[in-house]
């Protein structure tokens with residue numbers, strides 16, 4: 001299942017956009033006999049369909065074993081749409097399932113800046129990946145000037161080494177996808193504790209908010225002293241640096 005297809009005359013179609021990104025409508029492609037649509041990944045024939053979750057998409061009648069788009073799970077499919085929707089809600093142009101010319105990467109969601117240049121990839125990474133692969137794939141994007149945010153739904157061994165978010169899906173319709181890990185702030189202890197200690201704490205927020213903060217540059221990926229990476233606001237980094245300096249000074253005095 002993918003959100004994109006290619007038509008020889010119309011170009012690239014994106015089922016997550018009302019005009020399919022090419023000035024057409026869903027009625028032009030859904031249940032239209034004799035319409036030739038191709039998968040952008042394997043060039044196999046695909047057809048328009050609506051999923052049980054009411055997401056419009058394109059499917060392969062016969063799934064080729066080596067096409068990545070043909071074998072995505074429904075959860076991956078929904079998370080991808082959520083990421084694209086969040087990027088668009090934040091005011092950015094976002095393209096689904098698009099790769100670079102050299103074919104060194106294909107982003108689930110590629111976000112473009114005001115000059116239509118890609119600057120951020122949002123990756124729904126639900127299948128296993130080694131920490132080495134995560135770093136290598138992040139570097140491949142970096143060669144083209146594109147940053148990445150990897151998004152998982154479970155704790156993964158790669159999440160501390162690359163900019164990432166761990167999220168939980170909504171339990172029922174109308175609920176939001178929530179970030180559980182990957183977005184942190186530097187604070188003194190939670191209220192009502194007797195002893196206070198300044199530390200980095202991961203916060204919970206909606207995925208929509210997290211994507212907006214990231215794309216608008218309100219939070220940056222920050223690497224902690226132990227090599228762990230998380231998203232945070234520059235002011236928290238300043239606060240943590242100031243605190244570290246203060247502690248060092250205190251030790252020197254003692």
Ligand SMILES: [Zn+2]
Nearest residue numbers: 039041042067
């Ligand atoms: Zn395909």
